[in-house]
Amino acid sequence: MKTKIIATNFDNAVERFVEYISVTFDSTFNVISDMIEGVLHGIESLFLFPPFYLIILFFGILAWKTAGKSMALFTVVGFYLCHAMNLWDETMITMALVVTSVIFTLIFAIPLGVVAGSNQKVSDITRVLMDFLQTMPPYVYLIPAIAILGFGASPAIVSTAIVAFAPAVRLTSLGIRQVPTSHVEVGKAFGASPTQALFKIKLPFALPSIMAGVNQSLMLALSMAVIAGIIGAGGLGKEVYRAIRVLEVGKAFDAGISIVILAIILDRISQGAVTLMKKGAN
Amino acid sequence: METAYFSIGSYIATLVDWLNVNYSAPFEMLSAAMEGSVKFLEMLLLFPHAFIIMTIFSLAAWKVAGRGVAGITFFGLLFCFAMNLWKATMLTTALVVISTSAALLVAIPLGIWSATNKTVDNITRPIMDLMQTMPPWVYLIPAVILFSLGRAPAVIATAVFAIPPALRLTNLGIKEVPSDQLEVGKAFGASPSQVVWKIQIPAALPSIMAGVNQCIMMSLSMVVLAGLIGAGGLGGEVVRGLTRMMIGVGVRSGLAIVILAIIFDRVTQGMVTLSKH
Helix, strand or coil: CCHHHHHHHHHHHHHHHHHHHHCCHHHHHHHHHHHHHHHHHHHHHHHHHCCCCHHHHHHHHCCCCHHCHHHHHHHHHHHHHHHHHHCCHHHHHHHHHHHHHHHHHHHHHHHHHHHHHHHHHHHHHHHHHHHHHHHCCCHHHHHHHHHHHHHCCEEEEEHHHHHHHHHHHHHHHHHCCCCCHHHHHHHHHCCCHHHHHHHHHHHHHHHHHHHHHHHHHHHHHHHHHHHHHHHCCCCCCHHHHHHHCCCCHHHHHHHHHHHHHHHHHHHHHEEEEEHHHHHCCC | CCCCCCCHHHHHHHHHHHHHHCCCHHHHHHHHHHHHHHHHHHHHHCCCCCHHHHHHHHHHHHHHHHHHHHHHHHHHHHHHHHHHCCCHHHHHHHHHHHHHHHHHHHHHHHHHHHHCCCHHHHHHHHHHHHHHHHHCCCHHHHHHHHHHHHHHHHHHHHHHHHHHHHHHHHHHHHHHHHHHHHHHHHCCCCCCHHHHHHHHHHHHHHHHHHHHHHHHHHHHHHHHHHHHCCCCCCHHHHHHHHCCHHHHHHHHHHHHHHHHHHHHHHHHHHHHHHHHH
């Protein structure tokens, strides 16, 4: 069959291309990969080094402040359950993966969103790009990341950050657009420079919307960080993958329950933060 | 300090074992029904020559979404064919179609019911919230354990995963039907079922179709993920590429997935626009 030959040629071409890229830019990618892994390990030890009850206490208080008493109770019980199921380290590793990826996403997404919110041309281009990013099934992002960065944590973080990118850009740009022009005018009338107008008027006003973007990014990042378990990212995703393959039913459910607990906690805390900011804005 | 080991999962595992032993018949029936319908559709798609299928799909795309989308469909499918991925592409299409149909079969009636009944709404809303919080992977675990590996658990997990957006958008669409239209219908003596079928559903159609679009996109992403549990198709190819370090295979099938996603998205969005007129 002829199509088989086309396919083989395509595979060879891709492999040669990837090899060329990874050989030529070897040092660059190594630096990037080391940097990403450095940040990840820093955050990971932040979660893993203190005894588990301190972490639970911290998140319990955070949940109380943002989402109320019942959510605080859920956080404490939920995290305690993760610990009791012997999955504390995995839970914290997954959380570190999510936090690291979201940090990298926000570093790029918020400035881009701010520019897109104030410039129509940039906004048109980013909208098309974001539509494209969101059409693709998240899984697909693992392929180029592995091709360039190899297996391990750094391709997982890069692909997770890409998956989580779109909502952060969209909601930042939306927030900036929704700042009433009268506010900006007042600022200008009182002699605010463009940077002052951005940091003291526009960004504070857009904060609830930006936080809603952060919430969406967190949720997408969690689902991707779990999937990234198959390429050796570690954490709960790896545990699910392992348990399913060796048919340890109980363990697979334990890991699944921990993922759901983590998802609920991250979602409600960040949603609580959105509500708090909305109240603050009014 | 070490806390006593406590596993919720082991209780669930016992429950699942019990279900498997005592109620294997219904699970096997459901599994066989899913497997059978996927197999049938797959045969239907693979029996004619690939070019015939490509032409049929492109013509359908032309009808609902215009010339541009028809072009994307034809050349996209041609790419899948040329890349030696025709069988995998058709299997993935069959999986998406069957699981989306199963999801809609549950989601649309429930959406209509929850829009008209406050109690049902109060029950479904938190469940949908929880379902949308859970990462897709989590759905695969119970499916694999109840239905073992293969296509049946993939279809069932995908169908469950894809229910929330369709249900929500159906519910929203029905709720947004202007009440004066309902009043007019009632005033002219329409029975409750006539009100649903002839007023509410037609008026809610754009919103329902938007739900179908979301449902299909979520199905596709889940079906691809289900390559991990042996569902085959393009997802299976990606897994093969990822786990055996065959980057070429991974990229090839990844591109095919992207193309399939774009085709599904544009065609169903065309249907949304059509239903607005």
